[in-house]
Amino acid sequence: MNKQEVKKRIQKLRDEINHHRYLYHVEDKQEISDEALDSLKKELFDLEQKFPEFITKDSPTQRVGGEYVNKFKKVQHSVPMLSLQDAFSKDDMIAWLERLQKLTSAELEFFVEAKMDGLAISLLYEDGILIRAATRGNGKVGEDVTHNIKTIHSIPLRLYGIEDVYNFANEQARTPKFVEVRGEVYMRKKVFEKLNKQQLKNNEKVFANPRNAAAGTIRQLDPEVAAARELDFMAYSLVTDLGQKTHADSHKFLEKMGFRAGDYNQVCRSIDEVMKFYNQLNKKRDKLPYWIDGLVVQINDNKVFAELGIVGKAPRGVMALKFPAEQVTTQVLDIIVQVGRTGVLTPVAILKPVAVAGSVVSRATLHNMDEIKRLDVRIGDTVVIQKAGDIIPDIVKVLVNMRDGSEKVFQMPRSFMGSKVIRPEGEVNHYVENKNILAIEKEQIYHFVSKKAFDIDGLGPKIIDQLLEEGLIQDAADIFGLQVGDLEPLERFAEKAAHNLIQAIEKSKKILFSRFLYALGIRHVGEQTAVILADNFSDLDKLKQADLETLIQLPDLGDVVAKSIVEFFADENNIKFLQKLADYGVEIIYTEKKQINSKIKNKIFVLTGTLDNLTRDEAKEMIRNVGGKISSSVSKKTDYVIAGVQAGSKLDKAQKLGVKIISEKEFLKLVK
Numbered sequence: 057m058n059k060q061e062v063k064k065r066i067q068k069l070r071d072e073i074n075h076h077r078y079l080y081h082v083e084d085k086q087e088i089s090d091e092a093l094d095s096l097k098k099e100l101f102d103l104e105q106k107f108p109e110f111i112t113k114d115s116p117t118q119r120v121g122g123e124y125v126n127k128f129k130k131v132q133h134s135v136p137m138l139s140l141q142d143a144f145s146k147d148d149m150i151a152w153l154e155r156l157q158k159l160t161s162a163e164l165e166f167f168v169e170a171k172m173d174g175l176a177i178s179l180l181y182e183d184g185i186l187i188r189a190a191t192r193g194n195g196k197v198g199e200d201v202t203h204n205i206k207t208i209h210s211i212p213l214r215l216y217g218i219e220d221v222y223n224f225a226n227e228q229a230r231t232p233k234f235v236e237v238r239g240e241v242y243m244r245k246k247v248f249e250k251l252n253k254q255q256l257k258n259n260e261k262v263f264a265n266p267r268n269a270a271a272g273t274i275r276q277l278d279p280e281v282a283a284a285r286e287l288d289f290m291a292y293s294l295v296t297d298l299g300q301k302t303h304a305d306s307h308k309f310l311e312k313m314g315f316r317a318g319d320y321n322q323v324c325r326s327i328d329e330v331m332k333f334y335n336q337l338n339k340k341r342d343k344l345p346y347w348i349d350g351l352v353v354q355i356n357d358n359k360v361f362a363e364l365g366i367v368g369k370a371p372r373g374v375m376a377l378k379f380p381a382e383q384v385t386t387q388v389l390d391i392i393v394q395v396g397r398t399g400v401l402t403p404v405a406i407l408k409p410v411a412v413a414g415s416v417v418s419r420a421t422l423h424n425m426d427e428i429k430r431l432d433v434r435i436g437d438t439v440v441i442q443k444a445g446d447i448i449p450d451i452v453k454v455l456v457n458m459r460d461g462s463e464k465v466f467q468m469p470r471s472f473m474g475s476k477v478i479r480p481e482g483e484v485n486h487y488v489e490n491k492n493i494l495a496i497e498k499e500q501i502y503h504f505v506s507k508k509a510f511d512i513d514g515l516g517p518k519i520i521d522q523l524l525e526e527g528l529i530q531d532a533a534d535i536f537g538l539q540v541g542d543l544e545p546l547e548r549f550a551e552k553a554a555h556n557l558i559q560a561i562e563k564s565k566k567i568l569f570s571r572f573l574y575a576l577g578i579r580h581v582g583e584q585t586a587v588i589l590a591d592n593f594s595d596l597d598k599l600k601q602a603d604l605e606t607l608i609q610l611p612d613l614g615d616v617v618a619k620s621i622v623e624f625f626a627d628e629n630n631i632k633f634l635q636k637l638a639d640y641g642v643e644i645i646y647t648e649k650k651q652i653n654s655k656i657k658n659k660i661f662v663l664t665g666t667l668d669n670l671t672r673d674e675a676k677e678m679i680r681n682v683g684g685k686i687s688s689s690v691s692k693k694t695d696y697v698i699a700g701v702q703a704g705s706k707l708d709k710a711q712k713l714g715v716k717i718i719s720e721k722e723f724l725k726l727v728k
């Protein structure tokens with residue numbers, strides 16, 4: 057290639073790379089793989105190294121210039137960077153509209169967009185090339201952070217199609233020398249989580265939220281650090297007059313010039329429409345990849361907007377309509393340990409239930425012991441919690457002044473569910489040594505909620521796995537402490553599903569004694585034994601106190617079973633578990649002493665086939681309620697076989713042995 061050809065090739069490469077940048081960062085599309093794009097960048101880089109005279113400021117290779125700044129230069133803003141007035145409700149919005157209507161007779165139309173939770177940045181382009189980026193500072197003077205801003209791929213280093221924009225705006229034919237664009241630098245939730253994990257690992261400061269992380273990153277002196285943290289940019293204001301008549305025009309122009317300019321923009325004609333949009337977005341915001349903290353509602357017509365002027369430091373014609381607080385205070389009732397699939401132990405704070413970001417939550421993750429030490433959080437503390445989208449709430453701060461001396465320091469237990477607890481060298485996390493206990497714990501919970509036990513509708517193994525994984529439950533009792541807000545961030549949990557499940561859990565709290573005993577999963581205590589126990593003990597306390605001799609004397613209860621029962625109630629952990637259930641409001645229903653029907657007392661029944669009006673479980677319950685017994689197979693001892701539709705071999709056997717066979721109808725008559 058001769059020099060001319062090289063120059064051409066370089067230009068082609070830059071245009072192609074820019075095209076893919078735009079697709080990826082503005083339009084969320086990808087036409088070629090990351091590797092292919094890297095290979096284009098590499099070719100460009102190599103050519104530029106060979107021909108440094110062709111390097112330009114806007115070349116995609118110049119995002120990390122490698123220039124480390126010693127300190128930030130001050131920058132004077134040509135037009136002050138103002139702030140926004142806040143509104144929190146429809147009433148606030150109506151009051152605002154009324155104030156405006158006193159000042160203008162124009163028909164008002166609103167441009168509504170998401171309020172990004174990051175920090176404001178001004179970008180200055182000269183002849184289409186990014187020459188300076190500055191923070192807001194005090195509104196008049198900010199700081200030059202160009203070195204870091206250039207690392208953000210959603211910011212074009214060169215504006216595109218500016219002539220197009222100009223023609224479209226139908227103004228003078230010449231591109232203005234300077235163009236200023238403003239918008240929000242922010243960090244995506246995923247990037248934020250990844251960053252915090254890394255910070256923890258490196259024993260560095262954890263950021264409280266994506267906004268702080270973005271602000272901290274922009275204030276780095278070394279652009280390499282900023283580059284590694286992958287910030288994003290959303291443009292919301294075109295300061296230079298390119299002929300835009302409305303705020304909607306500004307957004308259109310910004311997009312043409314190569315910016316992402318809001319994913320949720322809408323023109324509304326009334327406050328009702330604005331509120332409808334607000335409610336829609338508020339519901340969606342947990343699921344968005346970035347944080348938003350409200351809407352920005354701006355008078356769409358630029359002329360009217362300018363005429364409305366400024367009040368204090370904020371334009372009259374624009375309002376920030378905020379979402380409900382994401383940070384609230386509550387108390388730490390307890391700190392428990394939860395075990396994950398890999399055996400990792402995570403301390404979890406049990407909170408006094410509190411509404412945050414519109415839903416009630418009762419738990420916050422504490423990550424690990426280092427985090428507990430960093431926060432110095434103790435049981436009994438009053439804390440600030442924060443809910444960030446699909447992130448389970450975090451404790452961000454302890455209000456130390458609220459302590460009264462009764463707070464308890466938490467310590468990681470030395471053993472957990474019978475396994476030793478270890479902290480491998482160099483690790484921030486603790487683990488259980490014996491990982492087999494995890495599977496057992498899971499099975500116990502599956503059993504606890506199953507049909508013949510607590511029978512919680514909609515709580516299957518998959519959801520239990522997820523709850524365990526996310527640290528929302530540690531044992532079966534924790535299920536009764538769940539709140540709608542705990543569930544909503546989980547996959548497959550829409551608001552409605554979360555409500556339904558919480559309702560089902562609530563309903564299950566009243567439970568028959570026999571079912572309760574069965575749910576406990578005491579070794580050798582199946583459905584039938586649970587019934588015998590419930591029949592023979594007037595309440596749980598009596599059963600807890602029963603000794604081996606008493607138990608062995610019960611009908612059909614051998615010494616293996618009796619021993620297992622005594623052992624169960626002797627285990628301190630089980631007693632704690634029972635207490636926890638009671639604390640959560642689980643109420644055991646003790647049926648009144650049975651109406652023993654002398655015709656049926658101690659008679660043995662066998663069920664076969666499908667009954668018309670009763671489920672098998674219902675029929676069994678009826679038999680037990682009147683003093684009868686149930687067996688699963690027919691023998692000479694059987695008194696009655698209840699035969700339903702499609703009765704099988706049991707019926708044949710009954711006929712052979714001459715056992716009395718009755719229909720469902722006859723059975724119902726008998727038990728009446």
Ligand code: IVH
Pocket residue numbers: 137138139140169170171172173174175176177239240292293352370371376
């Ligand atoms: S318009 C006069 N639009 O919110 C200021 N601001 O609380 C014009 N922000 O400083 C700002 N998203 O940093 C506007 N779509 C958006 C925004 C937005 C986030 C920030 C901006 C501003 C702050 C005020």
